[in-house]
Amino acid sequence: MRYAFLIHHAEPADGEIPAEAIEEMRRAFGAYGRALQEAGVLVGADILAGQQASTTVTRRNGSSQVQDGPFAATKEALAGVFVVDVPDLDVALGWAEKCPAASYAVLEVRPVATSCVAGEWT
Amino acid sequence: MTDAVRRAAEAAARTSYGRLLALLAARCGDVALAEDALADAFERALRTWPVGGVPADPDAWLSTVARNRVRDVVTGAAARRTVALDPQHHDPGLLDRIEPGTLEDRRLELMFVCAHPAVDPAARTPLMLNTLLGCTAEQIAGAFAVPKSTMAARLTRAKKRIRQARIPFRVPDRAELPARIDAVLEAVYGAFAIDWHTTGREPRESLAGEALYLAEVLTEVLPDDPEAHGLAALIELCTARAPARRDAEGRYVPLEQQDRAVWDAELIARGHEHLRRAHLFATLGRYQLEAAIQAAEGADADPAVLLDIHRALHRLAPTLGSATSLAAAVARVDGPAAGLAVLDLEVGEQAFQPAWATRAHLCAALGRNEEAHAAYTRAIDLSHGAAERGFLAEARDALRR
Numbered sequence: 191m192r193y194a195f196l197i198h199h200a201e202p203a204d205g206e207i208p209a210e211a212i213e214e215m216r217r218a219f220g221a222y223g224r225a226l227q228e229a230g231v232l233v234g235a236d237i238l239a240g241q242q243a244s245t246t247v248t249r250r251n252g253s254s255q256v257q258d259g260p261f262a263a264t265k266e267a268l269a270g271v272f273v274v275d276v277p278d279l280d281v282a283l284g285w286a287e288k289c290p291a292a293s294y295a296v297l298e299v300r301p302v303a304t305s306c307v308a309g310e311w312t
Numbered sequence: 313m314t315d316a317v318r319r320a321a322e323a324a325a326r327t328s329y330g331r332l333l334a335l336l337a338a339r340c341g342d343v344a345l346a347e348d349a350l351a352d353a354f355e356r357a358l359r360t361w362p363v364g365g366v367p368a369d370p371d372a373w374l375s376t377v378a379r380n381r382v383r384d385v386v387t388g389a390a391a392r393r394t395v396a397l398d399p400q401h402h403d404p405g406l407l408d409r410i411e412p413g414t415l416e417d418r419r420l421e422l423m424f425v426c427a428h429p430a431v432d433p434a435a436r437t438p439l440m441l442n443t444l445l446g447c448t449a450e451q452i453a454g455a456f457a458v459p460k461s462t463m464a465a466r467l468t469r470a471k472k473r474i475r476q477a478r479i480p481f482r483v484p485d486r487a488e489l490p491a492r493i494d495a496v497l498e499a500v501y502g503a504f505a506i507d508w509h510t511t512g513r514e515p516r517e518s519l520a521g522e523a524l525y526l527a528e529v530l531t532e533v534l535p536d537d538p539e540a541h542g543l544a545a546l547i548e549l550c551t552a553r554a555p556a557r558r559d560a561e562g563r564y565v566p567l568e569q570q571d572r573a574v575w576d577a578e579l580i581a582r583g584h585e586h587l588r589r590a591h592l593f594a595t596l597g598r599y600q601l602e603a604a605i606q607a608a609e610g611a612d613a614d615p616a617v618l619l620d621i622h623r624a625l626h627r628l629a630p631t632l633g634s635a636t637s638l639a640a641a642v643a644r645v646d647g648p649a650a651g652l653a654v655l656d657l658e659v660g661e662q663a664f665q666p667a668w669a670t671r672a673h674l675c676a677a678l679g680r681n682e683e684a685h686a687a688y689t690r691a692i693d694l695s696h697g698a699a700e701r702g703f704l705a706e707a708r709d710a711l712r713r
Binding site for chain 1: 428429430476477478479480482484
């Protein structure tokens with residue numbers, strides 16, 4: 191079963207986080223990524239650019255609407271996504287707790303309803 | 313047979329239901345589907361057994377039929393056509409004929425699922441009552457004093473979440489076990505505390521028998537957990553006194569005025585036995601201490617000894633309840649003024665009925681009638697039960713005489 195870890199946190203301003211802290215986090219994420227890979231549970235992971243870079247697309251109102259900015263401006267924003275493939279929620283929660291982002295952000299662990307694998311929906 | 317014992321006996325008759333449901337749900341990971349399949353199996357039994365006779369191994373029969381039903385639904389082999397099991401209409405004797413001993417027991421796993429951190433805390437106790445005992449949403453709603461539709465929605469949401477998020481039916485690893493057991497104990501305690509700490513319900517809506525049964529099941533599946541025994545002891549010792557808590561006119565009777573002849577001796581003996589088992593492990597816990605207080609009060613222990621236990625409990629697990637009991641225990645040893653000082657410090661103005669009732673008694677004992685009157689009024693406003701309201705109103709009126 192696939193679970194997505196949706197990382198939410200308040201976006202820092204440019205230069206707010208000291209370089210050594212960024213470097214330390216980069217090392218921690220490196221080790222975490224290798225651990226997920228070795229355990230054979232990693233489907234993919236992306237840390238997102240800030241929401242000022244975000245574009246919203248919807249056809250909810252009939253025609254296609256493309257808007258600049260995030261879906262809803264909130265203090266906490268979606269910052270990254272991990273997708274893991276594990277047997278159940280307890281295993282997913284175990285991995286989410288080990289994610290370095292859990293130290294500064296809230297991770298929403300949500301079951302994946304359906305996935306597109308090699309162009310086909312499961 | 314006392315009311316509590318009768319309820320416990322009824323609850324025990326539901327053992328088969330809980331065991332069968334736990335087994336099915338653990339296999340398919342879907343509580344709602346397991347319930348439907350089990351109801352379907354019972355319905356089929358009611359149709360076929362009177363004609364073809366009761367099978368030699370009824371539980372195996374039910375389990376097999378229900379399992380096939382789960383498989384049919386999962387593979388889409390059959391259209392859904394099930395009705396919920398309704399003890400009012402379906403033969404309750406059916407459950408008595410089932411010998412659940414031959415089935416694998418997965419009730420502990422089901423309890424861990426019900427009290428999983430991913431399940432809304434407000435749904436955990438109702439979910440246990442619903443799945444392990446087969447209590448209906450309506451019965452549970454009555455005990456929790458919420459509308460039936462609210463409780464039904466809460467249960468449905470929780471079951472959907474268990475299936476969608478795939479909460480596993482497993483006993484947690486050693487590392488996470490203590491915290492997870494605490495959540496299970498908390499949920500069982502919840503069934504008992506509805507009665508005890510909110511002071512709320514009329515007897516007909518009481519879940520005391522159900523809480524008793526859940527606690528007993530927990531000691532069966534977790535025989536080496538001292539707090540499980542402590543919790544069972546606590547519930548047994550409190551429930552044993554239930555018949556004495558009201559007089560013939562239905563009025564509330566405080567502990568020191570209760571007629572001890574109507575305490576349930578068998579339940580008390582069982583409570584003491586659980587407490588002894590708990591002590592063998594030589595690790596202290598909140599439920600053991602609460603049970604020890606009940607045992608000591610019932611045996612007219614030295615107030616100084618009781619005060620020590622109350623102090624230990626309040627240190628270990630401070631709650632409004634433990635603070636209020638501590639204040640009362642201090643008052644018995646060091647006088648009402650000392651008790652009031654504890655209430656001022658630990659509870660203050662918070663809306664907690666037992667604290668206001670205790671404050672009222674202590675103020676009255678000190679002759680501070682105006683404060684006592686105000687505290688009685690506050691306690692009466694916070695009481696849910698007519699018996700308790702009546703008892704407090706009488707005490708308040710006595711201030712004028």
